[in-house]
Amino acid sequence: MNNPQLDADGRLRHLLSIEGLPKKILNQILDTAESFVGVAEREVKKVPLLRGKTVCNLFFENSTRTRTTFEIAAKRLSADVISLNVNTSSQSKGETILDTVDNLIAMHADMFVVRHAQSGAAHFIAKHVPNHIHVINAGDGRHSHPTQGLLDTFTIRKYKSDLHNLRVAIVGDVLHSRVARSEIHALTTLGVPEVRVIAPKTLLPAQVEKLGVHVFHDMKAGLKDVDVVMMLRLQNERMNGAMLPSAQEYFKTYGLTQEKLSLAKPDAIVLHPGPMNRGVEIDSSVADGSQSVILPQVTYGIAVRMAVMAILAGGG
Amino acid sequence: MKIHIKNGRVIDPKNNLDSNLDVFIAAGKIVALGQCPDNFVANQTIDASNLIVCPGLVDLSARLREPGDEYKATLVSELQAAVAGGITSLACPPDTDPVLDEPGLVEMLKHRAKQLNLAHVYPLGALTRQLQGKILSEMGELREAGCVGFSQANIAIADTQVLWRAMEYAATFGFTLFLHAEEPFLAKDGVAHDGEIASRLGLKGIPSAAEALALASILRIAKETGARIHISRLSTAEGVEMIREAKKHNPNISCDVSANQLHLTEHDIGFFDSNCHLKPPLRTQRDKEALSAGLKDGTINAICSDHTPVDDDAKLAPFAEAEIGATGLELLLALTLKWAQQEKVSLLEAIALVSQSSAQILGISAGDLSSNSDADICIFDANEYWKISTDTLKSQGKNTPFSGLEIAGKVKVTLVHGQVVFKS
Numbered sequence: 260m261n262n263p264q265l266d267a268d269g270r271l272r273h274l275l276s277i278e279g280l281p282k283k284i285l286n287q288i289l290d291t292a293e294s295f296v297g298v299a300e301r302e303v304k305k306v307p308l309l310r311g312k313t314v315c316n317l318f319f320e321n322s323t324r325t326r327t328t329f330e331i332a333a334k335r336l337s338a339d340v341i342s343l344n345v346n347t348s349s350q351s352k353g354e355t356i357l358d359t360v361d362n363l364i365a366m367h368a369d370m371f372v373v374r375h376a377q378s379g380a381a382h383f384i385a386k387h388v389p390n391h392i393h394v395i396n397a398g399d400g401r402h403s404h405p406t407q408g409l410l411d412t413f414t415i416r417k418y419k420s421d422l423h424n425l426r427v428a429i430v431g432d433v434l435h436s437r438v439a440r441s442e443i444h445a446l447t448t449l450g451v452p453e454v455r456v457i458a459p460k461t462l463l464p465a466q467v468e469k470l471g472v473h474v475f476h477d478m479k480a481g482l483k484d485v486d487v488v489m490m491l492r493l494q495n496e497r498m499n500g501a502m503l504p505s506a507q508e509y510f511k512t513y514g515l516t517q518e519k520l521s522l523a524k525p526d527a528i529v530l531h532p533g534p535m536n537r538g539v540e541i542d543s544s545v546a547d548g549s550q551s552v553i554l555p556q557v558t559y560g561i562a563v564r565m566a567v568m569a570i571l572a573g574g575g
Numbered sequence: 576m577k578i579h580i581k582n583g584r585v586i587d588p589k590n591n592l593d594s595n596l597d598v599f600i601a602a603g604k605i606v607a608l609g610q611c612p613d614n615f616v617a618n619q620t621i622d623a624s625n626l627i628v629c630p631g632l633v634d635l636s637a638r639l640r641e642p643g644d645e646y647k648a649t650l651v652s653e654l655q656a657a658v659a660g661g662i663t664s665l666a667c668p669p670d671t672d673p674v675l676d677e678p679g680l681v682e683m684l685k686h687r688a689k690q691l692n693l694a695h696v697y698p699l700g701a702l703t704r705q706l707q708g709k710i711l712s713e714m715g716e717l718r719e720a721g722c723v724g725f726s727q728a729n730i731a732i733a734d735t736q737v738l739w740r741a742m743e744y745a746a747t748f749g750f751t752l753f754l755h756a757e758e759p760f761l762a763k764d765g766v767a768h769d770g771e772i773a774s775r776l777g778l779k780g781i782p783s784a785a786e787a788l789a790l791a792s793i794l795r796i797a798k799e800t801g802a803r804i805h806i807s808r809l810s811t812a813e814g815v816e817m818i819r820e821a822k823k824h825n826p827n828i829s830c831d832v833s834a835n836q837l838h839l840t841e842h843d844i845g846f847f848d849s850n851c852h853l854k855p856p857l858r859t860q861r862d863k864e865a866l867s868a869g870l871k872d873g874t875i876n877a878i879c880s881d882h883t884p885v886d887d888d889a890k891l892a893p894f895a896e897a898e899i900g901a902t903g904l905e906l907l908l909a910l911t912l913k914w915a916q917q918e919k920v921s922l923l924e925a926i927a928l929v930s931q932s933s934a935q936i937l938g939i940s941a942g943d944l945s946s947n948s949d950a951d952i953c954i955f956d957a958n959e960y961w962k963i964s965t966d967t968l969k970s971q972g973k974n975t976p977f978s979g980l981e982i983a984g985k986v987k988v989t990l991v992h993g994q995v996v997f998k999s
Contacts, residue, residue: 263846278775357891377893378777379847387891399893401777437777464774465782 263385273385273394274567276403277444285448289413291566292559298335299561308569309338315368316342317359318397319375324533325397325407328557329372332564336572341368360384364392370571371395378402378437393571395564401435407532408441410563412449414556415487418528422446428455428481428523429472430513431491431540432462438532439491440470447471457481458513461502478513482522490515490531493540506539516542520550528552576618576993577601579611583623583954587630588927589943598628600950603993607946619995623954626987629926631663631694631951633933633942635753635831636807637882637904639696640971641687642680643672648884648971650684653904654693656970658997660905661953661986662880663694664934664941666753669701670728676701676712678720685721693996695951697937699726699753702741708732711741714750723937724805726753729854729899733759735792742802751803751938756789756814757781757855766895768858772841778894781856783811790814794821797828805936806830808881810855812865819874829936830874832866833881834903834910839863839976849890849897850976853881867918870928877933878914880907884972902972909984910977912957922957950993959985 262279266272271284298304314333316326326342333340345359360371370393373381378400385394398404412422419425427446433439433456446454447470456467457475468474475481482488498506515529529545531553537543546553580598585608587593592608599607599615606612637657640648657665667684669675675684681698688696700722704710714725725745732738745752762785767773769780790806794817797804809815809830821828835853840860844851851857869875883900890897907929915925934942941951963980965973989997 355888355891356893375893377895379895380893382847383849383893399777400895401779403777440775440777465769465780466771466774469771470775 263382271570274405274571275381275385275394275396277405277408277441277448278403280448282448285409285445288409288563288566288570289416291570292413292562295562295565296559298565299558304335305337306335307337309333309336309572312338312369312572313367314338314340314370314372314568315363316340316372317345317363318343319345319356319380320398322374322397324557325374328560329397329564332561332568335561336565336568338568356380356384357387360388364388368392370568372397374398376400395567395571398437400437402437402440404437404441406560406564406567407438408445409567410556410560411442411489411530411532412445413559413563414530414552415528417555417559418552419486423450423452425451425487426453426455426485427451427487427489428457428485429489429491430457430478430481430515432493432497433458433467433491434462434464435494435497436491442489443470443472455481455485459503478519479522482519485523486527488515488520488523488527488529490529490541492532492534493536498539510539514538514540514542515545517544517548520545530556533557577615578990578993579617579620580623580628580952580954581620583626583628585628585944586923586926587944588923589931590945591923592944593923598944598952600990600993603950604947605944605950608944621954621988626954626956627922628952628954630930630942630944631953631989631991632661632908632929633937634662634665634882634904634907634929635877635879635933635936636833637665637667637880638670638884638900639667640884641671641684647886647889650687651691652969652971653882653884654688654691654696656904656968657694658989658991659969659986661908661955661989662904663951663953663989663991664697664939665694666697666699666723666937668699668726668728670706670730674701674706675699675722676704678713678716681717681720681722692991692994694991695941697723697939699724701725702727702752703732703737706730708734708737711744714745715748718748718750723939724751724753726807727755729755731755731757731759731789735796738792739796739800742796742800746800746802749803751805751936753805753807754793755807756786756793756809758785758788761785761788766852766856767844768841768856770841770859772844776844776847783813783858783862786811786855787813787817790817794828798825801827803827808833808836808855808879809866809869809875810836810858810862812862815865815869815874819869822874829876831877831879832870832875834878834907835881835901835976836863836866837878837914838910843976844894847894848976849892849894850901850974850978852894852897852899853901854899867914871918871920877936878907878911878928879933880904882970884970885974887973890974900972901975902968902970903975904970905968906963906975906977908953908955908986909982912984913982950990952990953986954988955984955986957984959983961985
């Protein structure tokens with residue numbers, strides 16, 4: 260089976276998921292991102308790599324943070340940016356995804372940043388665009404959110420020098436999380452020796468251990484001696500129902516408090532992809548505490564997204 | 576019209592026959608095998624040298640999309656596809672639009688199919704009105720209109736009280752129920768087998784337990800009511816084991832497997848190939864092997880095509896939104912032969928699984944080459960390879976996970992009622 264993300268020479272053509280990408284390409288993206296971190300600190304926050312190119316943010320599902328950071332990333336690369344919120348209601352009026360995409364191609368878009376509620380949507384679009392157009396997955400259903408996985412890894416690299424010597428715990432709703440899947444693949448591909456997932460059985464997908472993770476249901480056992488804690492967002496609609504009895508009980512068992520965090524290594528860092536539910540999955544004192552790197556994640560997110568766009572456009 | 580099929584290797588599982596014989600047909604019937612009857616002068620001679628002559632295939636599940644979904648397929652296109660695949664009789668599930676819960680609809684379908692003079696169509700009537708699983712359909716009237724059995728298509732009856740009554744009522748009159756075993760709550764919104772691949776791709780899963788739970792209810796109620804039950808499209812290893820066990824005590828149970836499940840697993844979904852969005856979902860290698868073993872030991876009685884033509888647009892969507900189904904009529908023979916070859920099953924036994932055995936389940940007179948039976952015959956080249964593609968398929972549904980595959984088993988001539996209805 261051909262890897263739809265790579266061209267015939269093994270270069271990145273689309274960024275659709277972390278799974279299937281060789282370590283070399285992940286490192287190339289992270290190293291390139293390193294060189295873009297400084298751009299934001301300059302007086303003129305721009306480089307001309309994507310000048311004359313049109314980047315189209317195509318969001319079939321709502322997002323503020325991801326869309327904004329992609330927009331900023333494209334603008335810092337001097338691209339022209341269009342952002343479209345194609346909400347599902349206009350979809351149900353009849354226009355198919357491909358019709359929407361075809362119209363934008365007719366307007367000479369060069370790159371699509373796509374978010375969609377269905378797993379596989381970015382692969383689907385990538386399969387149907389002409390050769391010269393690049394697709395970046397900004398989140399498809401529960402499947403993948405590769406730039407988030409990359410920016411989390413980039414953040415970890417910034418704080419922890421050696422990935423080959425880390426114990427990382429991912430905590431929360433892994434079942435519904437494209438972020439968790441991307442983090443797992445990024446970390447395991449880059450050689451992190453121990454990735455743990457901590458969650459109740461209702462929030463873990465079938466055979467999750469086959470993704471190469473160690474499964475814990477007890478927060479205290481799972482956090483013991485870890486170097487990195489990656490919290491996941493718990494969607495409101497999962498809080499009361501057959502998945503979980505209540506947000507309170509969830510916080511009590513799986514919410515990250517200072518007390519639980521103290522079981523991790525003293526220099527452990529805490530990540531969260533945002534937006535946070537304070538008091539549900541994470542206590543404010545942790546979110547705003549000294550071990551939190553949640554805001555640096557956002558900053559680095561722009562550099563990582565710049566790197567991906569630059570590499571796709573051939574300027575990496 | 577008298578036809579002489581000469582020099583072919585005749586395989587007729589019902590009569591345990593596999594030898595080089597000539598077949599003589601007159602007035603739509605097989606009049607002799609081997610010896611030419613006295614005074615027989617053929618109007619037409621078909622040379623079947625190096626070819627296999629077998630009963631026309633009988634398919635237990637083929638959607639024709641009429642009435643209602645003619646943009647997906649029509650009776651003409653799909654019955655042409657059937658005979659191009661060597662299928663001369665087929666059962667169609669009731670999930671048309673409107674559903675087959677009215678005798679008038681069934682009569683019309685039968686009538687139109689008959690006029691086309693291609694494959695015979697045997698409708699399965701809706702077991703409950705509108706397939707809603709609440710009120711029984713008029714099974715007696717539907718039977719008179721031509722239904723050979725009753726089915727819920729892919730829609731399960733959630734209410735076990737209704738399931739029980741439906742079986743009791745059907746048992747009263749000796750009707751066969753064709754049921755797809757899937758517990759609807761566990762399977763809700765699921766699009767792929769709940770396992771490693773669905774977890775990786777972030778697709779909502781349908782656990783194997785959904786089949787096992789539904790089977791447990793069906794088999795238990797079948798035992799209680801004495802109803803004749805055919806389980807359509809078994810998909811799990813556990814399901815095979817449950818049927819094997821149930822058959823020891825209940826002779827009124829039969830079941831089939833789709834040709835898709837015999838060859839494909841969850842891994843074939845690859846990068847979200849929407850052609851692999853099927854019902855039941857493609858499961859694991861272990862399930863596939865158990866289904867194969869079940870076929871070999873007789874636990875599973877037949878192979879069906881599960882033909883479900885889908886228009887191209889309906890497949891042009893992300894995996895979960897793409898419509899369920901794949902074309903199958905023209906692949907049934909070749910996929911059965913491929914399975915038989917892989918599993919070292921004789922041609923005679925393999926052909927039985929798509930002819931004699933299916934006919935027996937439907938209770939129709941077909942699927943054999945006995946003297947004086949209807950001359951519904953398939954003549955094929957077991958060794959000729961052909962490529963499965965949009966160009967080679969006659970069905971209006973072109974979508975199949977097997978697209979691009981070169982496969983052995985090419986139908987050369989199909990006869991229905993002693994008339995050549997297809998010739999390649």
